[in-house]
Amino acid sequence: MTTTIGVDLGATKLLAGTVDVDGEVGDRVKRATPIEGPEAVADAIAEMVAELGGADRLGVGTPGYVDDEGSVGGVPNMVGWDPPVPLAQLVRAATGVNAVAVDNDVNVGALGEVAHGAAAGHDDVLCVFMGTGVGGGVVLDGRLRRGPHGLAGEIGHLIVRDGGRRCGCGGRGHVEAYGGRAGMEAEARRRHAAGESTALVEIAGDARMKSSVFAKALDKRDAMAVELIDEAIEAVGAAIASAVMLLDLSIVVVGGGVADRLGPELVARVGAAAAQRLVVGLAVPVVPSRLGDDAGIIGAARLVGS
Amino acid sequence: MTTTIGVDLGATKLLAGTVDVDGEVGDRVKRATPIEGPEAVADAIAEMVAELGGADRLGVGTPGYVDDEGSVGGVPNMVGWDPPVPLAQLVRAATGVNAVAVDNDVNVGALGEVAHGAAAGHDDVLCVFMGTGVGGGVVLDGRLRRGPHGLAGEIGHLIVRDGGRRCGCGGRGHVEAYGGRAGMEAEARRRHAAGESTALVEIAGDARMKSSVFAKALDKRDAMAVELIDEAIEAVGAAIASAVMLLDLSIVVVGGGVADRLGPELVARVGAAAAQRLVVGLAVPVVPSRLGDDAGIIGAARLVGS
Numbered sequence: 039m040t041t042t043i044g045v046d047l048g049a050t051k052l053l054a055g056t057v058d059v060d061g062e063v064g065d066r067v068k069r070a071t072p073i074e075g076p077e078a079v080a081d082a083i084a085e086m087v088a089e090l091g092g093a094d095r096l097g098v099g100t101p102g103y104v105d106d107e108g109s110v111g112g113v114p115n116m117v118g119w120d121p122p123v124p125l126a127q128l129v130r131a132a133t134g135v136n137a138v139a140v141d142n143d144v145n146v147g148a149l150g151e152v153a154h155g156a157a158a159g160h161d162d163v164l165c166v167f168m169g170t171g172v173g174g175g176v177v178l179d180g181r182l183r184r185g186p187h188g189l190a191g192e193i194g195h196l197i198v199r200d201g202g203r204r205c206g207c208g209g210r211g212h213v214e215a216y217g218g219r220a221g222m223e224a225e226a227r228r229r230h231a232a233g234e235s236t237a238l239v240e241i242a243g244d245a246r247m248k249s250s251v252f253a254k255a256l257d258k259r260d261a262m263a264v265e266l267i268d269e270a271i272e273a274v275g276a277a278i279a280s281a282v283m284l285l286d287l288s289i290v291v292v293g294g295g296v297a298d299r300l301g302p303e304l305v306a307r308v309g310a311a312a313a314q315r316l317v318v319g320l321a322v323p324v325v326p327s328r329l330g331d332d333a334g335i336i337g338a339a340r341l342v343g344s
Numbered sequence: 345m346t347t348t349i350g351v352d353l354g355a356t357k358l359l360a361g362t363v364d365v366d367g368e369v370g371d372r373v374k375r376a377t378p379i380e381g382p383e384a385v386a387d388a389i390a391e392m393v394a395e396l397g398g399a400d401r402l403g404v405g406t407p408g409y410v411d412d413e414g415s416v417g418g419v420p421n422m423v424g425w426d427p428p429v430p431l432a433q434l435v436r437a438a439t440g441v442n443a444v445a446v447d448n449d450v451n452v453g454a455l456g457e458v459a460h461g462a463a464a465g466h467d468d469v470l471c472v473f474m475g476t477g478v479g480g481g482v483v484l485d486g487r488l489r490r491g492p493h494g495l496a497g498e499i500g501h502l503i504v505r506d507g508g509r510r511c512g513c514g515g516r517g518h519v520e521a522y523g524g525r526a527g528m529e530a531e532a533r534r535r536h537a538a539g540e541s542t543a544l545v546e547i548a549g550d551a552r553m554k555s556s557v558f559a560k561a562l563d564k565r566d567a568m569a570v571e572l573i574d575e576a577i578e579a580v581g582a583a584i585a586s587a588v589m590l591l592d593l594s595i596v597v598v599g600g601g602v603a604d605r606l607g608p609e610l611v612a613r614v615g616a617a618a619a620q621r622l623v624v625g626l627a628v629p630v631v632p633s634r635l636g637d638d639a640g641i642i643g644a645a646r647l648v649g650s
Contacts, residue, residue: 161492176590176591184592185592185593186467186592187592187626188592189626190591191592192623193589195586195623196590197504197586198504200504200505200578200582200621207623208623209621210621211582272506273506276503279503280501280586281590283498283499284497284587285482285590286489286491286496287491315515317498317501317514317515
C-alpha cells in the first residue's frame with residue numbers, strides 16, 4: 039500500500055499527517071517551525087515523516103509563490119528564506135522520498151476543499167480564505183488555475199472600491215483592505231488614533247488584533263467592529279460576485295481564520311452579499327469550508343494524489 | 345479541400361465569408377438580418393452559403409447565450425427570437441451542412457483574436473469589447489472559458505465601484521455602467537436633464553449617442569465627455585486588473601465599437617489604468633484588437649476549426 043503524507047508548513051507551526059485515498063487523516067505530528075532556515079525545515083520534515091513511519095509520496099503546502107520545480111519565492115514572514123528556496127529538492131534530499139510536490143498553502147487549501155471538503159463533487163470552485171489577508175484558489179474544469187506565472191487566485195486583490203481604502207500591497211480598494219484581519223486592524227487603529235473609541239483597541243491593547251478580538255467586540259456590539267465586519271462582508275461578497283460573473287462557478291467556499299472564528303453566520307452573510315450582487319441566473323451557493331485545521335495536510339497530500 | 349464559412353449574425357447585419365486555415369477571409373457576402381425570426385435567418389444563411397459556393401463546415405456567432413447544443417437564449421434585440429432558439433439545428437436543416445457550430449458573438453470575437461488576431465500565440469487571454477455594453481471572453485490554457493452554465497466571460501458586470509452607478513442589468517458599480525456606450529449615454533442625459541450643458545447632447549440630439557458622438561465631443565474638449573471617457577478608462581482598467589489578479593493572464597485585448605472608434609490611444613490609456621492597479625510582477629500587455637470588422641467571421645470559422 040502506498041503511504042501518503044501531507045505537510046502543512048506555516049510561519050510558526052509545522053504539521054504533518056498520513057492521509058488515505060478518502061482524504062481521512064490518520065496519524066498526526068506537530069512541531070514549531072524551525073527558525074534556522076529552509077534546510078532546518080527540510081530536516082524537521084524528514085524527522086516527522088520518520089515518526090509517522092515513512093512515506094512513499096509527500097505533499098507540502100508552504101507560504102509564498104511556488105514555481106513548477108517546487109521552488110518557493112516571496113515568503114515575508116520566514117527568516118532566512120531568501121528566494122528562490124528549492125524546497126522540493128531540499129525535502130527530497132532530507133527525506134529520501136522522490137515523489138515530493140510543493141505548492142502554495144492557499145492553493146493547497148483549495149485543493150483539499152475540492153477533493154474532500156465543502157466543494158467535493160464540484161469542478162468549478164472559488165475558495166476564499168479570510169485570514170490576516172484574503173487569499174483564494176480557483177478550480178476550473180476540475181483543475182487548479184495557476185496561470186502562466188503561477189500567480190492566479192489573488193482574489194484578495196480584486197478591486198471592489200476603486201480608489202478606496204489602501205491595501206497592504208499598496209493598491210487601493212482591494213477586497214483584502216476591507217476583508218482581511220490586518221486591513222481591518224489598520225483601519226480600527228487609524229480611526230482610534232483620530233479620536234474614535236472602540237472595544238477593539240480596548241481588548242487588543244497594543245497586541246495584534248486577532249480574530250477573537252473582533253469576535254469579542256462584536257459580542258459587545260461595538261459600533262466600529264460591527265461596521266468593519268459589515269464592510270468586510272460587503273467587500274468579500276462583491277469580489278465573489280465579480281469572480282462568478284467572470285468565470286461562472288458552481289460553488290464558493292469561504293474559510294480562513296476570521297471566517298472560522300466568526301462562524302457559519304458570517305459565511306451566510308457573505309453569501310447574501312454576493313447573491314444580492316449577482317445577475318439573476320448566476321446564483322451560486324456560498325458555503326463554509328469543512329476541513330478546518332486539517333485542510334493544509336489533506337490538501338498537501340492531494341498534491342501527490344491522495 | 346475543406347471549405348469553412350464563418351457567419352456573423354448581428355441584430356441588424358448578417359455577414360458571411362470563407363475563411364482559410366490561416367484565418368484569411370476570402371469571399372464575403374452581407375445582407376440585412378431578416379426580421380421574420382430564426383427560420384428566416386437560417387434560410388438567409390443558407391442562401392449566403394450557396395452564394396459563396398457551399399461549405400463543408402459552418403460556424404455562427406450570435407447575440408445571446410448559447411448552450412452546448414447550439415440553442416440560443418436571451419436575445420433582447422431580435423424580434424421573434426423566443427428562447428431557446430435551436431439555431432444550430434435550424435442552420436443544419438436549411439443549409440444541409442452537418443458540421444455547424446454556434447456560439448455567442450463575444451466568445452467568437454475572443455476566439456478570433458486568439459487564433460488569428462492580436463492575441464495570436466497566447467494561451468491565457470482576456471478580450472474586452474467596449475461597445476453598447478462591455479462584453480468579454482476569457483481564454484485559459486488555450487481554451488475558451490464557458491463555465492458550467494455557459495455564462496462565463498461577463499467582464500462587463502465585474503464590480504469596480506461597489507454601490508456606485510446603476511448598470512443596465514440593475515446592479516451597481518459594474519464596469520459596464522461606466523465603460524459601455526449606453527451607460528455613458530444614460531449618465532450624460534441624466535446630468536444634462538439636471539441642468540449641465542454638454543456637446544454630447546448638442547451633437548446627438550434625441551438620437552442614440554453613438555461612438556462618433558463621443559469622438560466629436562472629445563475633439564471639442566467637452567468637459568462632460570472628457571470626464572465620462574476618463575471614468576470609462578478607469579473602470580475598464582480596474583476590471584482588467586481584477587481579472588489579471590484572479591487569473592494570471594499573458595495578454596489583454598481591447599476592442600469593440602467604442603474602442604475601435606476612439607482608437608489605439610484609448611486602449612493605451614486603458615492599459616495604463618490597469619498597470620497602475622496591478623501588483624508589481626503581474627504587468628500584462630493591453631493591446632488593441634486586430635481583426636476589426638472581420639473578427640466575427642474569422643472567430644465563427646474558428647468554432648469549426650479554421
